[in-house]
Amino acid sequence: MRMRKRRNLTPRMEQCAALMIDQPEALRGRWLTEHPALWHLHAELGCGKGRFTADTAEALPDTLIVAVEKVPDAMILAMERVQARGLANVRFIDTDAERLPLLFAPGEVERIYINFCDPWPKSRDAKFRLTAPAFLRRYADALPSGGQIWFKTDNAPLFDWSLEQFQNEGWAISELTRDLHENGVVGVMTDYEAKFHAEGVPIKRLVATKADTTKTSADGAVPRLRDAALPDARGFQKPTHPALRLVPSTKELTRAFYRVFAHDPALFEDESRLVPYVYDEAAVDAKFEERQKRVNNSPYFILLGDEVIGELVLKNLDEKEKSCELGICLVNDSVKNKGYGTAAERLALEKAFDELGLETVLADCLLKNTRSQHVLQKLGFRFVSEDGHFKYYKITRAQFEASRTGRE
Numbered sequence: 001m002r003m004r005k006r007r008n009l010t011p012r013m014e015q016c017a018a019l020m021i022d023q024p025e026a027l028r029g030r031w032l033t034e035h036p037a038l039w040h041l042h043a044e045l046g047c048g049k050g051r052f053t054a055d056t057a058e059a060l061p062d063t064l065i066v067a068v069e070k071v072p073d074a075m076i077l078a079m080e081r082v083q084a085r086g087l088a089n090v091r092f093i094d095t096d097a098e099r100l101p102l103l104f105a106p107g108e109v110e111r112i113y114i115n116f117c118d119p120w121p122k123s124r125d126a127k128f129r130l131t132a133p134a135f136l137r138r139y140a141d142a143l144p145s146g147g148q149i150w151f152k153t154d155n156a157p158l159f160d161w162s163l164e165q166f167q168n169e170g171w172a173i174s175e176l177t178r179d180l181h182e183n184g185v186v187g188v189m190t191d192y193e194a195k196f197h198a199e200g201v202p203i204k205r206l207v208a209t210k211a212d213t214t215k216t217s218a219d220g221a222v223p224r225l226r227d228a229a230l231p232d233a234r235g236f237q238k239p240t241h242p243a244l245r246l247v248p249s250t251k252e253l254t255r256a257f258y259r260v261f262a263h264d265p266a267l268f269e270d271e272s273r274l275v276p277y278v279y280d281e282a283a284v285d286a287k288f289e290e291r292q293k294r295v296n297n298s299p300y301f302i303l304l305g306d307e308v309i310g311e312l313v314l315k316n317l318d319e320k321e322k323s324c325e326l327g328i329c330l331v332n333d334s335v336k337n338k339g340y341g342t343a344a345e346r347l348a349l350e351k352a353f354d355e356l357g358l359e360t361v362l363a364d365c366l367l368k369n370t371r372s373q374h375v376l377q378k379l380g381f382r383f384v385s386e387d388g389h390f391k392y393y394k395i396t397r398a399q400f401e402a403s404r405t406g407r408e
């Protein structure tokens with residue numbers, strides 16, 4: 001995500017000048033000598049807005065935390081946070097983590113934190129991941145034997161890929177978990193972590209310790225990163241909601257849906273025609289029977305746990321063309337803007353391509369329904385055309401595959 005430009009960045013940076021190290025190379029090998037009151041040196045790479053930086057500094061008052069961040073618009077917030085809390089054991093460097101060997105002498109850093117680094121899902125960008133082999137070798141240079149990297153992420157494919165790199169590069173792995181906060185919050189949270197945790201996304205963590213087997217930059221060229229695309233990443237960085245499912249339509253589910261249904265103005269071209277929905281069981285049952293008779297239609301309900309939160313249909317299934325149209329309706333405002341629609345449509349695409357063997361899925365939405373248009377684009381749909389009322393979209397199996405694996 002692109003960081004918003006901060007207003008008055010320069011004067012704000014000046015206000016925090018005491019925390020920022022402009023010429024870190026001059027401190028290389030002397031960080032603790034220059035800060036005699038502090039006993040340990042930790043580096044945080046990509047500190048972002050600094051919640052973790054500030055809380056860790058407070059928890060470890062005899063440790064110097066050097067926070068490296070390449071985007072000043074993020075770093076300023078971290079610096080202001082640290083300054084507001086009067087923390088004397090943090091310094092900031094506005095640079096790229098790849099410059100680490102220029103900042104720290106061999107073995108000078110005791111611990112490195114990498115929290116929620118950018119996943120760079122495309123294969124060709126794998127070298128930019130902060131856990132790519134070339135980065136790991138730079139970290140190995142800066143750490144002593146027994147020095148550690150503490151790594152956390154929400155992104156399962158990135159975690160698995162990183163674990164593989166750590167292992168290939170000869171690091172000793174410990175404290176590995178794929179659901180750090182399963183039994184309550186553990187350790188210091190980062191800004192991203194707090195957000196993902198609140199959304200129910202499991203946090204993955206591991207500690208990598210430099211061992212005799214760990215490769216450093218002295219070991220020469222790093223291996224080429226082949227087939228390094230992260231599955232399930234582009235557009236889907238948040239995993240599909242684990243409790244979300246598509247269940248074939250039944251009379252009971254139809255009733256449950258309409259009992260809490262409210263019209264969505266976004267689905268009405270002329271909102272003056274919108275009248276509040278009133279539940280009528282006989283009418284609902286009739287609607288169910290009528291839909292059951294439609295040929296080439298597969299109606300589903302979207303369930304979150306046991307709660308019916310929407311309906312979804314794969315309609316006009318065409319066996320010859322191997323295509324269908326996708327339609328979706330969430331039950332009311334309480335379940336909108338939470339990613340459920342995107343997750344459900346993704347399940348529907350998996351059903352269409354993987355189970356039904358279709359080659360193309362079509363969808364349309366009203367011109368004014370920009371939210372649905374955004375969801376379709378996020379899933380990899382391509383805009384095809386528009387008339388005075390609707391925009392029309394299409395996705396092929398190949399496009400969905402590419403979108404799924406981040407290979408595009």
Ligand SMILES: C[S@@+](CC[C@H](N)C(=O)[O-])C[C@H]1O[C@@H](n2cnc3c(N)ncnc32)[C@H](O)[C@@H]1O
Binds near residue numbers: 045069070071
């Ligand atoms: C997804 S944010 C996570 C921020 C913070 N660690 C957290 O967990 O809330 C990743 C941060 O790393 C920074 N970053 C990415 N690549 C970097 C690099 N090569 N060197 C320094 N910072 C980097 C980005 O600018 C961004 O602020």
